[in-house]
Amino acid sequence: MNMHKYEKIWLYLGSATLLFFLIVVGVSAFYMGNQPPSCAVTLDPEKVRDHELFKEPGLKQIGENEYQLTIVASAFNYDVGTDDKVIEVPKGATVHISSTTTDVIHGFEIAGTNVNMMLEPGYISTLTNTFKNAGTYTLVCNEYCGVGHHMMAATIEVVE
Numbered sequence: 001m002n003m004h005k006y007e008k009i010w011l012y013l014g015s016a017t018l019l020f021f022l023i024v025v026g027v028s029a030f031y032m033g034n035q036p037p038s039c040a041v042t043l044d045p046e047k048v049r050d051h052e053l054f055k056e057p058g059l060k061q062i063g064e065n066e067y068q069l070t071i072v073a074s075a076f077n078y079d080v081g082t083d084d085k086v087i088e089v090p091k092g093a094t095v096h097i098s099s100t101t102t103d104v105i106h107g108f109e110i111a112g113t114n115v116n117m118m119l120e121p122g123y124i125s126t127l128t129n130t131f132k133n134a135g136t137y138t139l140v141c142n143e144y145c146g147v148g149h150h151m152m153a154a155t156i157e158v159v160e
């Protein structure tokens with residue numbers, strides 16, 4: 001098959017670009033640990049508080065250096081299980097995060113980390129994260145959810 005020179009150039013260029021971006025995605029996923037959040041599990045959005053996970057939101061130790069963090073979002077609050085909305089997480093621990101919303105769609109972003117999920121009514125959003133650096137992180141809602149959207153936040157203290 002005879003191919004025009006320009007066609008060959010574009011074919012190589014296209015293939016190289018594809019390969020380059022696949023490598024970027026691969027490095028991001030397997031080396032830097034960027035994983036998409038999962039929302040494969042459903043629940044009745046009207047009965048979030050009856051669900052085993054969300055009866056008592058907050059941080060629970062489930063193994064050696066392994067924790068389960070559950071948070072219930074609602075307009076315009078994150079119920080993290082504490083009155084001051086501060087959660088203390090040990091540095092380097094594996095934290096399995098589960099969250100959902102009791103009303104509208106909310107965001108779930110822990111600024112400065114890879115944690116960024118959308119909370120949809122009827123779905124449990126989950127993501128596993130290890131906080132590698134100590135410090136104060138802010139959990140913010142990044143989906144516009146109403147008049148109190150800008151006040152929707154909580155604090156995560158990563159301690160040594």
Ligand code: CUA
Pocket residue numbers: 075076105106107141142143144145146149150152
């Ligand atoms: Cu919740 Cu914006």
